[in-house]
Amino acid sequence: MRNEDVADALDLLADVLEFKGENPFKLRAYRKAARVLRDLQEDVSTLVAEGRLRDLPGIGEGIEKKVAQFVKTGKMDALEAAMEGVSPGIVEIMKIPGVGPRTAALAREKLNVQSVEELAEAARSGRLTELPGMGAKKAENILKGIEFMRRAKGRMPLGKVLPLVESLLDELRRHGVKNVVAAGSLRRMCETIGDIDILASGRSGEKIVRAFTGLPLVARVLASGDTKGSILTADGTQVDLRVVEPASYGAALQYFTGSKAHNIRLRSIARDRGLKLSEYGLFRDERRVAGRTEEEIYEVLGLPCIPPVLREDRGEIEAALEGKLPKLVELRDISGDLHVHTNWSDGHNSIEEMAAAARKRGYRYLVISDHTRALKIFGGLDASRLLEQIEEVKRVNARVRGIRVLTGTEVDIRADGTLDMADEVLAKLDFVTASVHSGFAQDRDTMTRRILAAIENPHVDSIGHLTGRLLGERDGYDVDVDAILRAAARTGTALELNAHPARLDINDQACRRAKELGVKVAINTDAHDVEQLDLMRFGVATAQRGWLERSDVLNARAEPPVGKGARPR
């Protein structure tokens, strides 16, 4: 059973109990526990077996019992009891924007509405309007909400959203709008983005909003007022702009950056200190004691300013209180890229061009790691071609200055766990990344053993894009990440954090677990042309979200990770 399944069960339990009018704080407890389990890297079943479930924040006696039962038997009595007399359609109904448990309960009680379709029908026929507290406007909004829900695209990958928003911010700045920034999950550099929130400060809100709604990329204006504007771009992405007074700017930025869970913790701390925190500022009684900048808000609360990438309520507040926040790795710490392709396989540029581009980015070293022959369609190299490439790398090193080009490969891990290149050849290379490119449908055990076999090979320095996920396209293959990380720790193998924004693989939480286990992380772009070297920033942001410091990152060292002691055993 995956952690995700347990988290889903707890969320469903909360949803159903919400419909039944259960104590909202109980629901919050279930949802918090679900979030913690979803974030967890170790298998929840391991924690159950070892009786460590209650070490997790937000899990006490009650939830421990429910989770243990669910993990052991696949069933949860509490959930089944709650589902008694509730059709699954009711849970769907509550997901319609503007429809909550009260509306759903009312519609079921009076009109026997059990599904989204039945609710839509009740709204269209006018029967809904006859209910107490329901008017024509509400019925109309429910129909709009259903329409919106059916059209919703879901979350978009960070790599697609960020460039769009950056160009939009630049344009606003050219229009003279000051202090304009992206907030929300984008500012936290989450791997996917739900909605786009932009914040600006100024006294003439209307003017700023007008500049915003007049931008060339705007396809449709949804709302335009003094403090808020809302637009759709041509591809249907919604962007909201909010304008606040300078005195509230820091508070608003903090508020709109989130995460929600982080904000709840912060407000709780404020309350404990006799203060009140809102998007307008930090107040003692009626007096605003902070609000102009985020820094002063955190400071008055007795905290250092927590970087947005850490604001997830994953322990950052406790760490901040103890003065133990990590000193996060930065883009400028990166000294090289350990995984790039060239036109020897499916890349677009020559070894020399890639080297020059890497030097331009301030790198000290670059590992050439083309595919091996199992990937024929990508021009994978066989042993003799790879040996030829080693010679070519030597020649390039003689020609280029200011960067060291290292030999390597992205060797394919075959379905049976053997590598697609002889050990004698791998032994000649400076750095070897091993990756899975086929047989994605293998079951968890088979896939895990397959990758463990590669880790045990003494020539393998790093495992590439461990789960093979493509954000917004396909889930990763089923693999026991924690078992891989433990084996990597034992053998001194690094794990790649593939920086391509469609991958970000391993993810932030796996990075954090790697750090805990002492596994080094290699942040690589997997670039197939010179421009893609710039994708490094997505990898660094994800590493930051995983609390990684410079010393945790293999390619943040000045010296290339080759030679004696590079892979201690």
Place this chain on the structure above:
DNA sequence: GCCGTTTTCGGCCCGACTGTTTTCAGTCG
């Protein structure tokens, strides 16, 4: 249901908007 150098019981974030209301309930972020 969870949690605690202010508590083992009594708390649990805060404000805005909407629609249907004469003072508020429901929903959202």
